[in-house]
Amino acid sequence: xxxxxxxxxxxxxxxxxxxxxxxxxxxxxxxxxxxxxxxxxxxxxxxxxxxxxxxxxxxxxxxxxxxxxxxxxxxxxxxxxxxxxxxxxxxxxxxxxxxxxxxxxxxxxxxxxxxxxxxxxxxxxxxxxxxxxxxxxxxxxxxxxxxxxxxxxxxxxxxxxxxxxxxxxxxxxxxxxxxxxxxxxxxxxxxxxxxxxxxxxxxxxxxxxxxxxxxxxxxxxxxxxxxxxxxxxxxxxxxxxxxxxxxxxxxxxxxxxxxxxxxxxxxxxxxxxxxxxxxxxxxxxxxxxxxxxxxxxxxxxxxxxxxxxxxxxxxxxxxxxxxxxxxxxxxxxxxxxxxxxxxxxxxxxxxxxxxxxxxxxxxxxxxxxxxxxxxxxxxxxxxxxxxxxxxxxxxxxxxxxxxxxxxxxxxxxxxxxxxxxxxxxxxxxxxxxxxxxxxxxxxxxxxxxxxxxxxxxxxxxxxxxxxxxxxxxxxxx
Numbered sequence: 001x002x003x004x005x006x007x008x009x010x011x012x013x014x015x016x017x018x019x020x021x022x023x024x025x026x027x028x029x030x031x032x033x034x035x036x037x038x039x040x041x042x043x044x045x046x047x048x049x050x051x052x053x054x055x056x057x058x059x060x061x062x063x064x065x066x067x068x069x070x071x072x073x074x075x076x077x078x079x080x081x082x083x084x085x086x087x088x089x090x091x092x093x094x095x096x097x098x099x100x101x102x103x104x105x106x107x108x109x110x111x112x113x114x115x116x117x118x119x120x121x122x123x124x125x126x127x128x129x130x131x132x133x134x135x136x137x138x139x140x141x142x143x144x145x146x147x148x149x150x151x152x153x154x155x156x157x158x159x160x161x162x163x164x165x166x167x168x169x170x171x172x173x174x175x176x177x178x179x180x181x182x183x184x185x186x187x188x189x190x191x192x193x194x195x196x197x198x199x200x201x202x203x204x205x206x207x208x209x210x211x212x213x214x215x216x217x218x219x220x221x222x223x224x225x226x227x228x229x230x231x232x233x234x235x236x237x238x239x240x241x242x243x244x245x246x247x248x249x250x251x252x253x254x255x256x257x258x259x260x261x262x263x264x265x266x267x268x269x270x271x272x273x274x275x276x277x278x279x280x281x282x283x284x285x286x287x288x289x290x291x292x293x294x295x296x297x298x299x300x301x302x303x304x305x306x307x308x309x310x311x312x313x314x315x316x317x318x319x320x321x322x323x324x325x326x327x328x329x330x331x332x333x334x335x336x337x338x339x340x341x342x343x344x345x346x347x348x349x350x351x352x353x354x355x356x357x358x359x360x361x362x363x364x365x366x367x368x369x370x371x372x373x374x375x376x377x378x379x380x381x382x383x384x385x386x387x388x389x390x391x392x393x394x395x396x397x398x399x400x401x402x403x404x405x406x407x408x409x410x411x412x413x414x415x416x417x418x419x420x421x422x423x424x425x426x427x428x429x430x431x432x433x434x435x436x437x438x439x440x441x442x443x444x445x446x447x448x449x450x451x452x453x454x455x456x457x458x459x460x461x462x463x464x465x466x467x468x469x470x471x472x473x474x475x476x477x
Contacts, residue, residue, distance in 0.1 A: 045070045045167040047121045047132075050156060052113035054106050058445035059251070059417030061099065062106035064152045066113060068159035070126055073166060077158035078419040079151040079388050109152035112139075117148070117156055126163035129179055133157050133392035150391040157392040158423045172423070173456055176430025180397055186432040187220045187457050187464050189213050189471040190450060191285050191334070191411060192227040193440040194234055194272070195257070195265050196250025198289050200416065204260030206301045208289035209252060210269055211437070213333065216281025219466045220457045224450055226278050228441045234272035241268075251416050253440025260305070262286070262322070266330050285334035286326075290319070291362045294340035316346035320353075327355040336384060336411075337361040348379045357382045357409050357472055366390045366399055375406040382409035382472070385433070387424065400431045409472040411435035418445045425452035429460075434467045434474025 007013050019035040028034035049069045057063040057080045065078040120135045136156055140148040165175035177184030192212050197205025212230055217223035238246050238257045246257040259265055266284060273282050293303040299319055301312035314322070316339055326332050334357040339346045341362035351358045359382040364370045366389040374380050383403040387396045403410050412428040414437060428436040436453070439446030457464050467474040 040072065041169075043071070045072050045126055045163065047124050047126055047160070047163070050113060050118035050121055050159070052110040052117075052152070052155070054103075054110055055419070057417045057419050058443060061417055062103045063419050064106055064109050064113070064149075064155045065419070066155040066159045068121075068126070068156065068163055070163055070167075073163070075126075075159045075162040075166065077155050077162060077423065078421045079155040079158065080415040080418045105149060106152075109149045112148055113152060113156060121156075121160070125167075126160050127167050129157075129161055129164055130394050132160045133394040136392060137395075151388040153391045154388045154393075157394070158421065161393045161423075171426070171456070171459060173426040173429040176393070176397075176427055177432075179393070180401070180431055182432065184430050184432070185460060185463050185465050186429065186434065186474045187453065187460070187466045188412070188428045188433050188436040188474070189215055189467045190220070190223055190227060190453075191435055191437040192231070193252040193254040193437075193446075194231050194269055196252055196254035197256070197259075197265070199292050200252060201250030201254070201256035202248075202304075203256045203258050204302070204304055205256075205262070205265055206260070206288075206293055206303060207262055207265075207286055208292070209254060209287040209336075210262075210265050211285040211287070211334075212269060212273070213283045213285055213435075213471065214278070214281065215283050215333075215469050215471055216278070217466065217468065219464075220453055223466065224441065224454065226276070226282060229276045230269075230272050230278060230282065231441050233275045234268060237268055237271050237275065249440070249442065253443040253446055260302070262326065263329075266326070266332070270330065283331045283333040285336070285357075286332065287336040287361070288338050289361075290337055290339050290343075291341045294343075297343075299339075316343060317349075320346060320350050323350060324353065324355060332356055334359055334382070334409075334411075337363060339363075341365075344373075344377065344379050348377055351378055351380050359384050359409070359411055361386075361413075366396075368395075368399055368402060371399060371402050375402075375408075380408075382411060384437070385410060385412050386415055387412075387427065388415060393427075396427065397431060400433065407473075409435060410474075411437050413437040414439060414446070414449065420445050420448045422448045422452035425449045425456065429453070429456055432474050434471045 023031045023034045048071055051067045053065050054062050055065040063080050068075045116139055124132055136153050165172045173184050193209050194212055195210040198208030200208050214223035214226040217226055235247055238255055242257050248256050250256045293300045299314045302308045336359040358380040360380040361384040366385055390396045400410055410433040412424050412433045438449035
């Protein structure tokens with residue numbers, strides 16, 4: 001084939017002429033660079049292959065990483081596992097066996113992605129997120145994404161979302177906002193972990209996390225400064241009161257002092273806020289993770305103790321009294337998972353008291369049907385969105401819409417032992433969630449989310465609005 005025949009076959013002469021004319025109209029200072037970009041945009045992006053591998057998450061456990069190739073670039077995403085394997089087989093296997101079961105599950109997911117998922121997505125336009133996600137979902141009809149695994153599906157979906165944003169030449173949060181159908185100007189309030197307990201720390205504190213919300217900050221940058229300063233003042237206070245051995249950290253990076261009382265933990269945080277000079281500008285939140293210490297229909301607040309007093313085995317009504325007292329004594333504005341995952345009755349009782357935000361985690365599992373029930377029964381008034389429970393970006397957007405239609409708060413959340421992928425930061429902005437929970441200001445997999453939000457706020461500039469006091473009612477426009 002001659003050069004002239006090649007040019008005619010691919011209509012290159014016309015395309016090059018169009019690119020040159022565009023460069024002239026734009027008065028491009030570097031015409032070669034401009035023409036190259038123009039030609040690149042003229043060719044539509046298509047997915048050429050999807051490759052997966054096993055990596056390690058923040059706990060050193062197996063996780064899935066995906067590289068989605070288009071004819072123009074490669075886009076990488078990763079997702080933390082759905083948690084430790086459960087069931088009779090996992091129980092019989094013990095801790096070492098559970099790790100092997102998880103490793104096998106990730107290896108299986110990698111194999112399926114490299115074969116079935118890649119084949120299903122080749123040739124698709126990365127801008128068509130809903131179509132891509134549907135193709136992924138069509139490969140796994142099992143309940144709770146049991147065949148592929150929701151985390152594996154999510155990694156592919158996120159990689160496609162990043163590819164779609166790149167093809168549109170817009171930031172990821174802006175692309176997500178377009179998928180939502182709204183603008184992207186709301187920067188979320190961070191729910192910063194400062195104390196860990198529950199199954200995430202070796203102390204006697206029954207609840208999983210104590211968090212701070214810098215609602216009084218003027219922007220996200222100041223919010224992170226306030227959070228970081230308070231965190232370090234808390235370390236000094238714990239050191240002074242309990243000694244160096246109590247400055248160890250838990251799974252989410254929060255300190256794990258040797259305490260067993262919720263009030264004692266909140267007192268420490270209040271003292272740190274006051275020492276930092278932010279009294280009145282920072283609110284408190286707790287993640288109870290009550291399912292972890294629910295025994296029958298009661299709650300064992302000494303479930304980690306080898307010397308039980310017998311005085312801390314509480315009924316659900318007792319727990320409501322405890323929460324009510326905490327809300328009256330502290331600036332406590334949010335309680336996450338206050339009861340067992342199937343205790344709809346008492347979650348509703350607490351919610352109807354309207355003492356604070358009652359956020360559903362295990363209760364909802366980011367499941368549309370459970371959310372629908374909770375909305376109808378007024379069982380809680382906020383969604384804790386863990387995207388790897390949902391499976392795809394499209395499904396995550398839908399449950400956010402579902403929660404917002406009910407006038408709920410939305411807290412986009414990381415997972416314990418997350419990866420360094422910062423996608424949830426862009427999701428929180430793109431979906432105008434108003435709240436983001438990404439752990440303490442000290443671990444790499446946590447800081448990658450917070451640092452991405454700092455970049456986003458800088459990029460949005462004066463158009464950006466920090467949710468601040470409107471953290472529960474942040475909305476898109």
